[in-house]
Amino acid sequence: MTPRRPETMLVMSAEAFADQFGPAEHERLRTLARLGDPVHTDELASPAVRRRLAEVEVLITSWGAPPLDADVLAAAPGLRAVLHAAGSVRGHVGDAVFERDILVTTAAAANAEPVAQFTLASVLWAFKKVPFLAADARVHRADWSYRSGRGALSGRDRTVVVVGYSRVGRRVVDLLVSLAAARVLVVDPVVDPSVITAAGAEPASLAEALPRADVLSLHAPSLPETRRLIGAEELAALPPGSVLINTARGALVDTAALTAACERDGLHAILDVTEPEPLPADSPLYDLPNVVITPHIAGSLDSETRLLTAAALTELERLGAGLPALDQVTRETRAAQA
Secondary structure (H helix, E strand, C coil): CCCCCCEEEEECCHHHHHHHCCHHHHHHHHHHCEEEEEEEECCCCCHHHHHHHCCCCEEEECCCCCCCCHHHHHCCCCCCEEEECCCCCCCCCCHHHHHCCCEEECCHHHHHHHHHHHHHHHHHHHHCCHHHHHHHHHHHCCCHHHHHHHCCCCCCCCEEEEECCCHHHHHHHHHHHHCCCCEEEEECCCCCHHHHHHCCCEECCHHHHHHHCCEEEECCCCCHHHCCCECHHHHHCCCCCCEEEECCCHHHECHHHHHHHHHHCCCEEEECCCCCCCCCCCCHHHHCCCEEECCCCCCCCHHHHHHHHHHHHHHHHHHHCCCCCCCECCHHHHHCCC
16 A cells, blocks of 8 residues: 655745755655745745645644644644654644644654753752852862862762653653662652662652752653642752753742852852743852853754654654554643643
């Protein structure tokens, strides 16, 4: 049976399109789909795009895709699938898509890998306070006695608390367990504790875990119920000299409370995400030697984004062959996406 080549259009920002589709990706796309004019768009309102919408069966989306609201869907009567070449679909896929029984997939699993690797590196460096001591060296120069001021500098017998057994959280746990790098406690009230235990980690409540954390790593989605999950009380429960790592969402942490804890209580922080993002130019966090801020780089960037494209094109290939999706998003799982 010859696989079908569905009518397909790419919907994403110009920057995402340039990053995610090189010659190899374009060639694979042409073998899997019928492409019209335009092949790519970052808007869904112009007459030319609306004419193409009337023909398409599949949209491949990524960062910068506009919402697929009722008006857009009315212009695309034959739309069967939205294959997202990035992580969360919350920004552009709403109830109207699911009401039409349109297949939605995500490349979140591919996007989780660089975040997990970044987090693992941060955890291992946090054990010995590497980024903070590197900053201290610029001040202390030839006097290495400063290293005693950052607390324990050991990679042995440490405890990492992972909050959120998400795709990234699971991968971080797998990496830490495979390296036997630390005791791993997982805080996630909606996951069966037996699943966490089977992965080699220990399930715990937030209150139980925080006082044991040498490193606290956040991987929960940004939802109303997780907003400022880590506030003044939670930060105060952490042991002296501990390190907070946030590669998830800035809204998980109360920024004012974090600032106070880092200023007064000796908390260390590695922040790839903040609230707001970026922080205001006058934020004290920029100037604290026990805080490292990076500009939201843990997720897929540059050539890494081609892995997300490959995941979406694999979903397209399976769709054309009549095979089930590998990573389908439902109305229920969409609600829990980061």
